[in-house]
Amino acid sequence: MTETNRIKWVVTSAWPYVNAIPHLGNMVGSVLSADVFARYLRLKGNEVIFVSGSDSHGTPVAVAAKKQNVSAKDLAFKNHKIIKNLFKLWNISYDNYTITHNPTHIKFVQDFYLDIQKNGYIFEKEIESLFCEKDNLYLPDRFVEGICPHCGYENARGDQCDNCQKLLLPSELKNPRCAICDSTPEIRTTKHWYMDFPKLQARLEKLINENKIIPQNARQMLLNSIAEGLPERAITRDLEWGIPAKFKGAENKTIYVWFEAVLGYVSAVKEWAEKIINQPIKFDHFWKDKNTKTVYFIGKDNIIFHLIVFPGLLIAFNDDKSESEKLVLPYNVSSTEFLMYENEKFSKSRGVGIWIDEALELAPLDYWRFNLIYNRPEKSDTSFLWSEFNNNIKTLNDVIGNFIHRTLTFIIKQFEGKIPKKIELDNTDKEFISKISSIGDIVGNALENFELRKALRDTVKFAREGNVYLNDKAPWHLIKEKKEAAGHVFNICAQAVYALAVLFGPFIPDTSKKILDYLNIQKELNDLGWNSIGENSLLAGHTIIKPKPLFQKLDIKEIQEKYIKLKAKEKGKSDVEMISYDDFKKLDIRVALIENVEKVEKAENLLKLTIDLGTEKRTIVAGLAKYYNENELVGKKIIVLTNLEPKKLRGITSHGMLLAADDEKTVSILIPDKDIAPGSKVL
RNA sequence: ACGGGCGUAGUUUAAUCUGGUAAGAAUUAUGGUCUCAUAAGUCAUGGAUUGUGGUUCAAAUCCACACGCCCGUACCA
16 A cells, blocks of 8 residues: 555546537546546645546537537537536546636647657558549548449448448448538548658557556457558548647648547646646646656447557657656556446437436436446446436435444434444454554445445445455443443444545545535545544544534436436437428428228337328228327327328338328327318428 | 457346356345334245357367457547
């Protein structure tokens, strides 16, 4: 444990893209894990700087801004502010949460690449690229579609054919078209600046081999891709929204986001030193000391980037620097697997998952922080399950909250709130006390090995042992015979409560603070320190405060319903897109009379309807079988969209669409208020 | 397609690197018990190694194949 004492740490989490609010998966993998780790290191008395920021450049932001008719910069800053505020609400203890579009970062990146160029790691190359004149855009590979030269599949993308799986170059496609506007792009020659990774290969291999801390599974994959040969990578782009490249002749080029955002790990500390604490020297203090440990909390999709690309850049930069000017190479990368939502991938477009703003509307913060770390996907992908969430809240409440509450209320009621004295220890006492004195090391070791999940589970186990101890000693019996004997037990339990306050500090800081408040301890947690856990943390005679329950059980069904409503509201919001009257006029909506209804075989929800439109009869297929039976529909007058493209459903061609309302619980067909002739137009 | 990883009670998981205890826990279920505490606590019982072959005295663990899921190659940040 002394090993980490007074060591300098730079703790970082992956940079969230400014275009989207992070979801729980993003949160647990990088931001929250890094926060727990940073809080622990501070508690152990280390020098810690914890940084990250919003990744603000790149095509998607530019495109979104254009759609909303604002500048990319305004949009980026607006979203950055929202994300930054959410992290604050999540109690993320960043020393600096910045944005890549800040002057310190921009200058740092520009100078950095000029340095690398000077050191001989950048070369220029002309390439042919497809350009869409209509969108005024060089098209990234996957934004080009066309016919696959191998299998003739019509919708092959410029990077790969989804049909035959073969890798493609955009120029190989027959009849290429722009995926955004469908027009035919032209081939243009453009020059780009490349990073010479092959030149770094040997040194990167050495770095990976010599670093014994990075996870075993990542190592294998990394060595593999190095052995395969690292590709040269273009670091510039023909894009306006980004950091202008300063290479000679690169006037209209920007640095590709991937190669610039990672440098934020460095520049964010620089910005912090210069602008937040006004001690510029602190930048060198952290980044240019070879004993500083830098740690990166990321998702598994980011491993290569953080252990090959990023250190590669640092090595190239350090090439001509003296020892005291070199930037320190990564100490470790803690990568998590993915969090799923009820066994599905999080997906914004399909509305699958929980986003960090929604979470806060559904349950108190510490319930989320606890739950996420408790199920942190360390070994394999794990799912967020409502049932698990419920279990974990119960654990929090029944095991931890209750142990603390029963201990403190007993002391209040029977001992006027004063911590009673210990008397003689028997074996049961000794056993529990030895647990109190070792729990700090057990949990601390797990954290230092980046096993956050184990650390939290060990803490819960400790609280459970507190309950067992209480049960074994049954002080509510002892008190009838000999008050001191009961007091003795509660002295020991109070030490355990104190231990829990400290142990929970990194995980659920609000709760930790509450416990300290009840214990009537005014000192800041960081001043108390991790090592203050022990059998005599609280002195006999110390007065505590009457506690309130720390947690309460939640009605998970109610929360789920709230979640569904939240999702429905969002969906409604995004669907409200204004259309012109001309657009509306294109729809031919009419009243129709249902003449016949049959159930469609092998389809649980489909009905085949024969309808009369006055001038003609038609067949349409509707997904109503769950809500209506055949008989109750015949003879009803309904509303039908008649000029929808015919579509084959289960072998039956549907010539139109029946209109119905759906609130996710019931589905109701629409019926004209008065008796009106079939074929009447709806306007 | 290629490279890497993963697969253990209904559910969430430990033990896998380094083969060796009745595969350990939590939750769920069932039954008992205590009353300080929040219908909480505590105790007991039941329940699992994806499949098929192989190596071995011995396989959850090592090897091969199959199946399923994830990631990377693949510039989407």
